[in-house]
Amino acid sequence: MKATRLNLAPWLFLAPFLGIFCLFTVWPLLRSFILALQQTYGPGTTEWVGLHNFRYLLTDPLFWTAAANTGRFTLGSLFVQLPIALGLALLLNRPGLRGRGFFRLTFFAPSLVGLPFVAMLFAPILEKRTGLINATLHRLFPIWDPEFAWMQEYVMSSLILAALWMYAGFNMVYFLAALQNVSKDLIEAAEIDGANAWQRFRHVTLPEIAPIAGFVTLLSVIGSFQMFELSYILLNNTAGPENRGLTIMMYLYQSGFVVGDLGYASAIGWVLALTLMGIALFQRWAARRYEER
Amino acid sequence: MPAKRLLSFLLHALLFFFAALTLIPFVYMLCGALKSKFDFAATVFLPAGDGWFGIGWDRLTLENFTRLFTDLGLPRALHNSLLLASVSSILTVLCCAMGGYALAKHKFRGQNLVMGVVLAALIIPGPLLLAPSFQLLYKLDLLDTYTGLLLPGLAPAFGVFLFRQSMINSVPNELLEAARMDGAGEFRIFFELVLPIIRPMLGAFLMISFMGMWNNFIGPQIILQSPELHPLSVALNNLKGIYGTDYGLIMAGTLVSIAPVMCLFLLLQKEFISGLTSGAVKG
Numbered sequence: 001m002k003a004t005r006l007n008l009a010p011w012l013f014l015a016p017f018l019g020i021f022c023l024f025t026v027w028p029l030l031r032s033f034i035l036a037l038q039q040t041y042g043p044g045t046t047e048w049v050g051l052h053n054f055r056y057l058l059t060d061p062l063f064w065t066a067a068a069n070t071g072r073f074t075l076g077s078l079f080v081q082l083p084i085a086l087g088l089a090l091l092l093n094r095p096g097l098r099g100r101g102f103f104r105l106t107f108f109a110p111s112l113v114g115l116p117f118v119a120m121l122f123a124p125i126l127e128k129r130t131g132l133i134n135a136t137l138h139r140l141f142p143i144w145d146p147e148f149a150w151m152q153e154y155v156m157s158s159l160i161l162a163a164l165w166m167y168a169g170f171n172m173v174y175f176l177a178a179l180q181n182v183s184k185d186l187i188e189a190a191e192i193d194g195a196n197a198w199q200r201f202r203h204v205t206l207p208e209i210a211p212i213a214g215f216v217t218l219l220s221v222i223g224s225f226q227m228f229e230l231s232y233i234l235l236n237n238t239a240g241p242e243n244r245g246l247t248i249m250m251y252l253y254q255s256g257f258v259v260g261d262l263g264y265a266s267a268i269g270w271v272l273a274l275t276l277m278g279i280a281l282f283q284r285w286a287a288r289r290y291e292e293r
Numbered sequence: 294m295p296a297k298r299l300l301s302f303l304l305h306a307l308l309f310f311f312a313a314l315t316l317i318p319f320v321y322m323l324c325g326a327l328k329s330k331f332d333f334a335a336t337v338f339l340p341a342g343d344g345w346f347g348i349g350w351d352r353l354t355l356e357n358f359t360r361l362f363t364d365l366g367l368p369r370a371l372h373n374s375l376l377l378a379s380v381s382s383i384l385t386v387l388c389c390a391m392g393g394y395a396l397a398k399h400k401f402r403g404q405n406l407v408m409g410v411v412l413a414a415l416i417i418p419g420p421l422l423l424a425p426s427f428q429l430l431y432k433l434d435l436l437d438t439y440t441g442l443l444l445p446g447l448a449p450a451f452g453v454f455l456f457r458q459s460m461i462n463s464v465p466n467e468l469l470e471a472a473r474m475d476g477a478g479e480f481r482i483f484f485e486l487v488l489p490i491i492r493p494m495l496g497a498f499l500m501i502s503f504m505g506m507w508n509n510f511i512g513p514q515i516i517l518q519s520p521e522l523h524p525l526s527v528a529l530n531n532l533k534g535i536y537g538t539d540y541g542l543i544m545a546g547t548l549v550s551i552a553p554v555m556c557l558f559l560l561l562q563k564e565f566i567s568g569l570t571s572g573a574v575k576g
Contacts (some may be wrong), residue, residue, distance in 0.1 A: 010399035013335040014407065016391035025414055025487055028425035035425050043431035091308055096301065105313045109319070112558050113551050114508025116526040120533060120547045123541040124333075132321050134438035135337045165318060228422055229510045233530055236537060249420055257515050262424040269421040276418050
C-alpha cells in the first residue's frame, strides 16, 4: 500500500508538465525534422521536397543578408554592451559607495520594459529631426546633422543602441553578483603585494568572475541571435530599406507566416538551432579549458 | 585624504551621469504622453510657456489617454494582457514547481530519463518550434484561441530545472519524512510545507513568467487573428501602424503597457533579484 503510493506520487506531480511538454515540445521538435523537408502553402497543404530547403537556403541572398545583420547585431551586443555592463558593475561594487540600491534599481529598470515596448519607445527617440537623439546632439554640437537617418541608414547601430539601453543593467546584475562573491582577502593580499588596480582586476577579479562572464556572454549571444521584435516593430513591420533590419528570426517569421511556407521556416529554424548549439558547446569547451589552465 | 575624496566624487558623478542617461527615455515617454501632436513635434521634453520653470504646464493634456481608452479600444487589450499574463504565470509556476518537486524530492523508476530529457530540452531554441507548433495548433483547431496561445508555454523545461535545483538543498528531507510519518498526504505536504519554503523562488519565477507572457509579441502575432483577442503588445503595434507619426498617442500607450509590470516588480523586487542571480552564482 505504502510503496504504491510513494511510487505513484511523483508521476502525479509530473503529469501536467510531462503531458504539455510531450505534446508541445517533444512532438513539434520531432515534426520539425519532417517539416524541414517539406514545402507548405499555409499550414494545411504540404509537399515533399527533400533537402531542397537546405540547398536553397545556402544560396538564398536574403538569408545571408539576415545572417550578416544578425551577426553584426550580436557583435555589437558583445563588444559594446557587455563591457559597459561590467564597467557599471565594477563602479557599483566599490566600497563606500552611497546609493547603491538606487543605482542598481535604476540601471535594471529598462530590462523590465519588454522588447516590443522598448521598440515603441525608441521609435520617436530615433526619429529624424524631432527625435530625442538627433535634437539633443544638434543642440549640443551644431555640426550634427539633425536629418541623421538612424532608422534608414544605420539600422543595426540603432538596434544595438536600443538593446544597450535595455540590457546593460540586466547583465550588470549578473556581473555584480559575481563580483560580490570575489574574496576580499584575495584582493587585499594582492594589494599588499603591491599589485596596482589593473593588475588586481586582471589577475584576481577577472579569473574569479570568468565563469559567470562566460555564462552571460552565452546568454547574450543566444538572445541576440533570436532578435526579432526590436527591428520588426521599429521598422513598422518591415525589414527596412534594402533589408537593413532583416534578422534571421524575422526572415523565419516572414517565410513561415507571411509567405506561408512552414517548411522553409523550419529549415531556417534548424540552421539557427544548430548554430546556437554549436556556440553553446564551444563555450563549454572554452570554459573547461580555461578552468584547467 | 583629498585624493580619495576626489575619486569618490568622480565615481558618484559618473554613476549619476549613467543613471540620467538610463532615466531620460522614461522621462521622454512621460512628457510625450502628455503632449499634443503639435507640441510633440515642436519640443523635445516639455513645451515652453510662462508657467513655473518657464514651462507651459497648461499646454499638457490627457487627451492621448482619453483617446486610447475611449475610441481606440485600449481597455480591451489591457484586460487581455492582464488575463493572459496572470493565467499563464500562475499555471506555469504550478506546473514547474510540481514537476521540480517530483524530480528533487522523490525517487522513482525513470527519474534519470525524465531529468535527461529536461536537461536536453534546455538547449532547444524557441524559434525552432515556431513553425511545427503553429501547424500542430492548426491541426488541433486551436488557432485564434487563448488555449492555443497559453498551453504550449505552460511547461518550460528551464522552469522545472530551476525548481528542482532550488528545492534539492533548501527543502530538508527529514521534514518531509516527519510529515509523512504524521500521515500527511503528498499533495498536502507539497502545498503546505514545500511551497512556503521556496517562496522567494516562487515569486521570482512568477515574475519571470508574467513578464514573458506580457511582453510576448511573436506568439499572439502569429496565433491570434481576431483584434478583440489581441494583448497590448500586438494591439499597440497595430495602432502604431495606423497612427504611426502620432507619437504622443504611442507613448501614452507604451506607458500604460509598462506600468503594471513595473508595479509588480516593485512588489516582488527582493525575491526577483535574489532568485535571478542565485541559480547563476551556484551553477
